[in-house]
Every structure is written in structure tokens, then in C-alpha cells.
Amino acid sequence: MAAPLELSCWGGGWGLPSVHSESLVVMAYAKFSGAPLKVNVIDKTWRGSRGDVPILTTEDNIVSQPAKILNFLRKQKYNADCELSAKQGADTLAYIALLEEKLLPAVLHTFWVENDNYFTVTKPWFASRIPFPLSLILPGRMSRGALNRILLTRGEPPLYHVNEVEAKIYRDAKECLNLLSNRLGTSQFFFGDTPSTLDAYVFGFLAPLYKVHFPKVHLQEHLKQLSNLCRLCDDILNSYFRHGPVAFSSMNRNQ
Amino acid sequence: MSLVAEAFVSQIAATEPWPENATLYQQLRGEQILLSDNAASLAVQAFLQMCNLPIRVECRANAEYMSPSGKVPFIHVGNQVVSELGPIVQFVKAKGHSLSDGLDEVQKAEMKAYMELVNNMLLTAELYLQWCDEATVGEITHARYGSPYPWPLNHILAYQKQWEVKRKMKAIGWGNKTLDQVLEDVDQCCQALSQRLGTQHYFFNKQPTELDALVFGHLYTILTTQLTSDELSEKVKNYSNLLAFCRRIEQCYFEDQCKGRLS
Numbered sequence: 395m396a397a398p399l400e401l402s403c404w405g406g407g408w409g410l411p412s413v414h415s416e417s418l419v420v421m422a423y424a425k426f427s428g429a430p431l432k433v434n435v436i437d438k439t440w441r442g443s444r445g446d447v448p449i450l451t452t453e454d455n456i457v458s459q460p461a462k463i464l465n466f467l468r469k470q471k472y473n474a475d476c477e478l479s480a481k482q483g484a485d486t487l488a489y490i491a492l493l494e495e496k497l498l499p500a501v502l503h504t505f506w507v508e509n510d511n512y513f514t515v516t517k518p519w520f521a522s523r524i525p526f527p528l529s530l531i532l533p534g535r536m537s538r539g540a541l542n543r544i545l546l547t548r549g550e551p552p553l554y555h556v557n558e559v560e561a562k563i564y565r566d567a568k569e570c571l572n573l574l575s576n577r578l579g580t581s582q583f584f585f586g587d588t589p590s591t592l593d594a595y596v597f598g599f600l601a602p603l604y605k606v607h608f609p610k611v612h613l614q615e616h617l618k619q620l621s622n623l624c625r626l627c628d629d630i631l632n633s634y635f636r637h638g639p640v641a642f643s644s645m646n647r648n649q
Numbered sequence: 650m651s652l653v654a655e656a657f658v659s660q661i662a663a664t665e666p667w668p669e670n671a672t673l674y675q676q677l678r679g680e681q682i683l684l685s686d687n688a689a690s691l692a693v694q695a696f697l698q699m700c701n702l703p704i705r706v707e708c709r710a711n712a713e714y715m716s717p718s719g720k721v722p723f724i725h726v727g728n729q730v731v732s733e734l735g736p737i738v739q740f741v742k743a744k745g746h747s748l749s750d751g752l753d754e755v756q757k758a759e760m761k762a763y764m765e766l767v768n769n770m771l772l773t774a775e776l777y778l779q780w781c782d783e784a785t786v787g788e789i790t791h792a793r794y795g796s797p798y799p800w801p802l803n804h805i806l807a808y809q810k811q812w813e814v815k816r817k818m819k820a821i822g823w824g825n826k827t828l829d830q831v832l833e834d835v836d837q838c839c840q841a842l843s844q845r846l847g848t849q850h851y852f853f854n855k856q857p858t859e860l861d862a863l864v865f866g867h868l869y870t871i872l873t874t875q876l877t878s879d880e881l882s883e884k885v886k887n888y889s890n891l892l893a894f895c896r897r898i899e900q901c902y903f904e905d906q907c908k909g910r911l912s
Contacts (some may be wrong), residue, residue: 481844481847483841483844484840484845487766487837488759488762488765488766491762491770492766495768495769496765539820542820546816547817547820573757573758573761574758576754576755
């Protein structure tokens, strides 16, 4: 428990501590469970690796992927779910699966595949944080990885073409957002008054969609209509990430 | 199916009642069908039984290629063909039969979430075990998958499918998982299902829903399929309420048809 925990992840912008969903999930969970994390933001120097981010390093372990990092933190006694019942724990697992299956393809598409968004926002942002000449290669590789994932999981043979799946994945994402909004209702967090793993995952996936300014915004518009989800993101940002820039989040308070 | 095609099918579906000669197509039961496809097919059969809709099961070697989406099972009703449990549930709903109408919004959200959990963890674990675990691939999968076809087609098709599945595993981050990690994920999933089921008869109220059909399809198939080792079925056997659940659905809906017995 005393070993220093270092997290290397992508940096923030638009009022968020990180623009990358998976990094944001880990950062939020660490705040909720009280784990002392030292955050190393990836920048233009050659220090640290860029693949497989977020990565947690301790004295003798290197852990990647959010699910594994969260498990590791729980084993170190940093548990944000200690007040949940068994059924709520089961619900958490189910809702995370729902997020990954229904919402993630659309988020990946909005950031990495939609041409307007990718070339005007995502690519310049990431390229400015990667040293040359890797900045010419890595964003393209991340974009192709995202497209690959979307097509392999949602595309239908024999015509694996992105146009056919676009409408389907956005429809599924909107349905998923509606389901989350119904589940959240009027409570402050998904399971009562304290945030848990599910809140971390929802925050991680929704906050970049909510805050980043894109030219093509139709999923963002749908999200903004679900005021309880926006309120959840704003509450988490204000309570747990207050030392970050607050100008943008205060503009969007819906209370 | 594209959105326009789906809307069109729903419109047509709503006008005709369920015919007597509705058929479900899957691969050959004895020699060809694999664990994951068998689970999916059983889930659809259970769902249709729960809705009291008659269905005849036809086994064809090329069922996978006949299906509009490339996945089995698919049903042929009237002059429409619909594949996979999700679209089939929608199709049946358009015809006026639904198991989940009595649920409120929060329960519907939970049901969808748990169905995704089963698809995300159980189905992916089954695919991993069948196609990425060398022992199972060599002894069971390759031989079964290509069995209706002559040499060299049987080998070519099996390798092609294996390559496709491995590519998908890599894209979703399961490419580097070991078998033990996969079995642990299965255990976690079963634990979640067991906790959600608790002491109830079905997952929601006293009536079964499509979630019950899906869980039954997967768990029953895992319990009754002979693999190279029993580790997968042992994980499920740890949860007695899941075993009781499978037995109950088998007795209520499949007494006449199912020959397999749970041990």
C-alpha cells in the first residue's frame, strides 16, 4: 500500500483531466477510492511508452488496460465498491458490458473515424503530444485500430463497410444513453450517494463526448438532452477534479 | 440488416400472423455444430418456446452461409429470414408477442445490460475456447467445423474461420489473454448472473424473458457439451441456483424434445 503508484496517460483539455476515455476511467476510480496516484501526462518528450495507455507502474508491477488496473487497485485495498450489495456489483458488471458493446463503437467513431472530427480535432490534439516523427504515424494507427474494431464487432460480412454500420452504431449508442439515463433517474450517482466503479466507467466514456468541441456533433446533441447524465459528469468534475481548469464545466451547469 | 431493411421487415411482419411452418436453421447437430452456435440456437429455441410459437428445427451444413448476417441460427417465417436473437426478438415483437412488455424502464435497461454481459463475456469466452485454445482447436473444432466438406475444403474453411475469430479477439483486446484469465472472466460472469438471479425462479418477476432464454441457452450448452477438459462446465457448476434455473427451464419448456440430461 505504501508503494508509489504512477499512472501514465493522455493529458486533458476542454475542462477534462484527460481526453482519453480509458485514462479517464482510471483517474476517476482512483479519486473515488482514494488511491494516491501520481499522474504522468504523455507529452512530446520520448520518455515513457505510448502504446496500450493507460499504464499503471508500481515498484514491481506494470499493469495496463482499465479493467486490470482497477482489479489491481482493489487488491491494494483501494475499493470504491465496498458499500455495494452483491446484486449491485453484478449490475455494475452488466452495465459496463452494455457500455462497451453499445456505446464504445459510437464514441470511437466520433473521435477517430468521422473524417471532419478526426482531421480537425483528434489528430492535431494527439499529434501535438507525440514527438516527431512518431506524430505522423501513431494517430493514423490509432484511427485504423478504431475502425478495425468497429467493423469486426459490428460489421456484417461480406461487405465490411463503415457506412453500413454507422447508422446502426449511432442508433445503438443513443439507445444506450437513454437506458443509462433511465437507470440513473434522479439519484446523485448510480448506486446512492457515493460514486462507484460504474460511475467511473460512465464518466470516462461520456465526459469526452460531452465536453470536447467537435464539428460533427449529433451524438453529443443527444447526450446534452439527457440532463441527468450531464449533471453526473459535471458533479464528478467539480467535486473530484476541481484543481483542473473549471471555466468550461461551470458554463454547463444545469441546475 | 440496414435500418431501412429492418423497418421494412417490421412493417411486413406486423401484418401476418405466425405461420405453422416456421423453421429454424442451424448446423448439423451431431457432427458439425460448435459450442457457441449451439448455445445461440438453443437460446432462440427457448425464447420461441417461451412465447408459445411453434418452430421446426432444420439442420443444414451450410446454415452459416444461408444466414443473412453470417451468423446462426436464423429463422424462416413466411417469406422473411431473420438471424440472431436480438433481431428475432424484435421481429416477434412486431408480430405482437413479447416477453418483456411487463417490465418497467429500469428493468428493461437491466435486462439489456445483462444480455450484453452474456454476449460480451460468455459468448466471447466460448469463441476463445473453441478457436484460440490450441488443444481444443486441434482435437475438436477443426474436425467438427469442416466435417461435412471434402478435403481440402474442410481444412481451408476451418483455418479461415479461425483466422477471422482470432482477428476479432485481437481487436477487442482478448488476443493476449491466457486460458486461465478467460476462465476467470467466465467465473465472474456466472457469479454476476447468480447474484442477480438470487432465489428467484426467473431473472424478472415470475415470468421468463429473453434474458432467461439467452442465459439458459449458453449455460445448458456449456454444461452438456463434451470438451477437452471440464474446466468451463466446472465454473458454472459452482453456482447451484444457476443449475436449478437450467433444470427448471428444461423441464418446463423442453420436456418433449430435449434428449440431453444435466448430470
